[in-house]
Amino acid sequence: MYLLIEQLLNGLQLGVTLFLMSAGLTLVFGIMRVINLAHGSFYMIGAYVAATVAGYTGSFLLGLLAALPVAALVGMLVERLILRRLYRRDHLDQVLATFGLILFFNELTRMIWGRQPLYMNIPDWLSGTIELIPGAPYPLYRLAVIGMGIGVGFFLYLLFARTRLGMQIRAGASNREMVAALGVNIRILYTLVFGLGTLLAGLAGVMAGPILAVEAGMGEGIMILTFVVIVIGGIGSLRGALTAALLVGMVDTLGRAYLSVLFRLFLPAATADGAGASIASMSVYLLMAVVLVWRPRGLFPPPGGVQ
Template identity: 70%
Template sequence: MLLLLEQILNGLQFGFMLFLLAAGLTLVFGIMHLLNLAHGSLYMIGAYTAATVTAATGHFSLGVLAALLVTALAGMLLEAGVFRRLYQREHLDQVLATFAVIFTVNELTRILWGRAPLYLDIPPALAGTIEIIPGAPYPVYRLLIIAVGALVALGLYVLINHTRLGMLIRAGASNREMVGALGANIKLLYTLVFGLGALLAGLAGALAGPILAIEVGMGENILILTFVVVVIGGIGSVRGALLGALLVGLTDTLGRAFLPGLFALVLPPAPATAAGSSLASITIYLLMVLILVFRPQGLFPVQGQHGA
């Protein structure tokens, strides 16, 4: 029972991590209609920046801060230099161009930081465990990720529903011309939205630093999970991204933790472990398929969204 609770917390932590990425991806798609494969690259940039600055200054908080600044800046530069040209283009062009950006960023990262993975320690102040559930000590750092994710979700809710920027974002998501008619500076709005998405990806990367190996390719691995999240939630919906991320995080974590054990109830140990871990590696994709069978547009389909 305690194990289950612990795994649920792990699932939430993973889910909120995915949410940080999915929120940016889905905003950029919902508003600018851009399918950005290079979103994971910003996550990677965040992780590398955090690790480097933390190593140089000795302060993780400075590392995170630097990661936020650098990714937001990188995102806005990429937007102004490349992505802006892609908003009116077909998805195929967007896929290829952002694929090219991945190539470039990955290679630059290899040149700057080398091929060996970097590791970042959990800062001492956050390294302990805490018994939020009596009898089940849980790492403080992972709780922090959950808290940050929840705060970001709340912040995005307020931003989108109660601010002028949010009103423009909502208007843009449903009607591009209308934003133009409002007289808002749409170019600036797009750059800001992209910067916000990049910043959230960078935050995810910085927070992931201490719990994952920081290496080239980390962005792409998590990007595909993020796609699954966004497809499940409904492309363009931040609410959907949150729900999708938590569903995926929980399903994946619980699947990996318990499926081999469940198989062991009916199979001999060796094949049970093999079958269990094989199935666990694909549970979220099965979840996606299952949801798509019933809701081809995801859980929260965005109105007026043209698939093509």
């Protein structure tokens, strides 16, 4: 029972991280119609900057505060220099150019920080555990990640439902020409949306820093999971991204924790463990296949549609 609660919270934590990653990316896909494979690079950049600054200053918060603008600025720079030229091109060109970006960023981090992974400490004020339910201690830091994700989700909701900028962005998603005709500078809007997306990816990277090893290529695994989330949720839909992120987080975590146990009920232990591990590692992809057979455009396809 305690184990189950712990696993549910772990699933929630992965879901929240995936939401931070997918919120920005689904907007970039939906609004600019550009496929960006390099989104995971900004996750990596966020983690590296935070780990470095926190390492020098000893302050996690300073690390966080340094990482966010760096991720956003590098993102906006990439948008202005490269992606902007690709908006009207084939998806194939976008895939290749952003693949080139990944190669570049991975190697660049190896040049700057070396091939050894960096480790980041959990700040003192977030270390230790807390008993949510008596007898079930859970790491405070992981709870903070969950809280942060919920906070960001709420902030995005306010941004898109209540502010002028958010409405312009949503209008831009449905009709670029109209928004341009209203006098909104669509190029700056695109750059801002892209920067917001990479900032959120950087934030996800910072939050993951103390939990995972900070190393080159660390953003790729989570990026592919993010794609799965976006495809399941429906490209361009924030609501879909949230739902699918939580779903994928839960399925992946619970699958890894319980599938072997489940299989042991009717298979010999060794076979059950093997099969459980295999299927658990594939579970989110199987989930995606099922969703797509049922709804080829995802759970919440935005009206108008994206191809």
